[in-house]
Amino acid sequence: MRFTVGDVAYLGGGEADRALAEVAQLRLSVDSRVADIASARSRFGDRTPLLVETVMLRRRAAVKLPDASRWLFTEEAVEQATAAAVAVHRAERLTGRAVHDVTCSVGTELVALAGRAERVVGSDVDEVRLAMARHNLSGSDVLLCRADALHPVTRDTVVVADPARRSGGRRRFDPRDYTPALDALLEVYAGRDLVVKCAPGIDFDRVRGLGFDGEIEVTSLGGGVRESCLWSAGLATPGVSRRATILDGAEQLTDADPDDCPVAPAGRWIVDPDGAVVRAGLVRHYGARHGLWQLDPAIAYLSGDGLPPGVRGFEVIAELGFTERALRRELAARDVGAVEILVRGVGVDPDALRPRLRLRGSQRLAVVITRIGAGSASRAVAYVCRPSR
Structure with missing residues (x-):
């Protein structure tokens, strides 16, 4: 409504x-x-x-905000609201700065900024959402005003923007179709410190093509990639253009970290790196940090003789050339009745494959299906594994 x-x-x-x-x-x-x-x-x-x-x-x-029971929302505001832990992480990078959230909506980012930033201003062009923000932020010293994000009303502030990425319930994938458009934001705030929250799957090359020359941070929480965030050059860490932040594991990687990660056959464990690591293109960096290696230079699976602390892995108990018939026979021989299927680099739909395996046993295992090699040497491989948890 x-x-x-x-x-x-x-x-x-x-x-x-x-x-x-x-x-x-x-x-x-x-x-x-x-x-x-x-x-x-x-x-x-x-x-x-x-x-x-x-x-x-x-x-x-409530899944995003711990105190949602007292808040006012619109449906679109709930859909786009930043999870509290992600908003807090962003606010901590802005501690001590004067910050203006130019698309403040109902105030989810402002709550995280209040008490961390030196001064906080929030504005929105939608008077209903702004009224909700006033209710949600009652008792705080955040200054709220109605303004268009593309018409600056503050100076000497870090500008934070969270453009709308849906229209009529449908996602917009081109950042020039955001509201406000990403290219317009970059133009209007050129030369100023700017932070822009974007969709997790945003095309990094397209962003660079719009003239953005800062840091792109990909953040995950609860096992899922939540967002990509653009940090203008004045806010970026020198020498860093890509960052992966895993909030659950309190771990960060950047493209300035070592990436000397070899390629070798599977060891005891296979690791499917966190989505933020994969999305940020930092798989080799993650492998180098944790003493792992790649199964194939073009595939994001890693392997090793041990697991990084707190990371779920898959202990290899069998390796076979992948065909449905061969895999069905292997799983039947191991009395498997339920299987988790992970796939990279091959055209296999896990949900379609699972019933065709006709599993009837009592054991629960996992299967990692991937491509090894390139060109005429390429082959599909299945690893039958025991999950670490």
Whole structure:
């Protein structure tokens, strides 16, 4: 639904607090939603859609924000909101600086910046989201104002931007189609310290082609890549153009780190590096740091005789040339009934392959399928493995 400024004013009041607390007690599941909404409507009348939508958005946002139960959101704001741990990481890189978030939306980045940055300003062109930000940031000393991100209203601040990457529910992959467009942001804030949050899969070459010459940081959390973030040259670490940050493992790698990673046959373990490492193109750097080697110079799988601390790996118990028939026979001989399938470099769909293996056993193993070699020497290999956990 579309919220209005009047809706936000109501939702921020004491009467709505009590109503929201009651609606939050309802399950609002697929099975119960019709009955639950009817029950809420009998008590809250025309306010029911506002209350139900707010409760549902808070529940969705809870996976990103620990205090989402008191926040106000729009649906798009929840979709694009930065997970709290990622926002805190970014804010820590800006500690002590004056910062202006020019696309502040409902304020998720501002909360992380407050208390770390020397001074914080937030602005947005959408008056409804700005009203929600005022509610969400009540009690803080963040300055909020309505302004277009492409018309600067501050000087001597680090500019943070999080352009919208969806339109009508569909993702935009070209950064020139962001709102505001990435090329426009780079032009307007040329010569200023600028931080831009982008989609995880953004094309690095295309970004460079737009004239960006700073650092691209890829950040992962909870086993998934959350974002790519552009840090202008004045904020980048000298000599670094790519960085991978693994928040769960408290580990960072950059393209300035050593990358002397050899290529060799599989050892005891196979390691599928964190997505941030792969996306940032730092697989060799990760391997060099942890004493691992590549199975193939063009494939992101690593191998070694030990595992990096805290990293899940796959202990090799069999290696075979990959065909479905050969793999089916191998797994049947090992009494396998469930299998995790990892694939790189070959056209195999794990979900389509799994039922064709016709597994009937009692054991659970993993299979790593990949390509080894190039050109006429290329071959598909399957490694039957035991996961470390």
